[in-house]
Amino acid sequence: MKQLPTCTLVTPTYNWPEALELLLLSVKNQTLLPNEVIVADDGSREDTRQLIEKLRQDFPVPLIHIWHEDIKNRKPVIMNKAIAKACCDYIVEIDGDIIIHPHFIRDHLRFAKQGQYLFGSRVNLLKEKLPELFKKKLISFGFFDANIKKRTRALRLPIFMLFQKQEDKRSRKLRGCNMSFWRKDFIAVNGFNEALTGWGQDDSELIERMHNFGIKGRRLKHVGIAYHIYHPDQCKLHVNQNFAVEDETRLKKLTFIEKGINQYL
Incomplete structure (x- = not known):
């Protein structure tokens, strides 16, 4: 039987404790728990700290x-600080507005492989579902549930992984809200690029450097x-500037950036 790596689940958050609570409740519901969870908080108010303190009382890890x-917005900075504190070999990254399937951690660790990173997709819970979602604290969803978009992605069919090949270039389907990688690979390319400003491209620019470094x-x-x-x-004021940084990384085949996780190790 395959030896699974130790795992740190890392999630960025900013002033949305209602969503963060559902995420953390779905972590508690995992069939295979991560070894630790780190909330990378980009400056949230006191209510987020109070929520984490409350959940910590009976949290299983x-x-x-x-x-x-x-x-x-300083997501790259807080993510670097968080992953610098991680004690495990493998990092699973999800956004703070995500609810994870009960087998989510198990799936990421089952398919983890040296020299690779993994990326998944997402099912969209529509605006009309929010009142029920937060009132009932829903963390479980079915294929036929109302107010869900991209519902076919909610079907868990592991046999499809037999046909998923290794990719040599960053996929356009990559979403930072659902991906995982080896911590040593993240450190080797110096983590997230803190030269990026505001929303956008922090995950994809990181993955471009991983590919340049030889990670598939x-x-x-x-x-x-x-x-x-x-x-x-979110505000996309600086997105074109961030695209330019990502383009430079790809064209110059950069593997390392000046301002990254090395500041916190």
């Missing part, structure tokens, strides 16, 4: 809260199922 001051990708299809909670689009 260490629940770690890494916080820094709110100075606009593999898509999780009908496993590693994640449900994304609807929210309005």
Whole structure:
């Protein structure tokens, strides 16, 4: 039987404790728990800290809260700080507005392989579902549930992984809300690029460097199922600037950036 790696689940959050609570409740519901969970908090208010303190009382694994001051969007910085504190070999990254399927961690670890990262897709929970979602604290969903988009992605069919080949280039289907990688590979390319400003491209620019370094990708299809909670689009003021940084990484085949996780190790 395959020896599974130790696993740190890392999730960024910012001032949405209602969504974070559902995520953490879905972590408690896993058939295979991560070894620890780190909440990478980009400057949330006191209510987020209070929520984490409350859930920590009976959480089945260490629940770690890494916080820094709110100075606009600094997701790459707080993610680097969080992963620097991780004690495990393998990192599973999900967004703070995600609810995970009971087999989510098991799926990521089952298909983890040296020299590869994994990326999955997401099922979209629509705006109309939010009142019921938060009132009932829903963390379980079925194929026929109302107000769900991309519902075929909710079907867990591990046999599809027999046909998922290794990918030599970053897929356009990559979503940072659902991916995993070896911590040593993340450190080797110096983690997230803190030169990126505001929303956008932090995950894909990281993955471009991993490919340049020789790490390959593999898509999780009908496993590693994640449900994304609807929210309005974030400000995309700096997205073109971030695209330019990503383009430079790809064209120059960069593997290492100046401002990354090495500041916190």
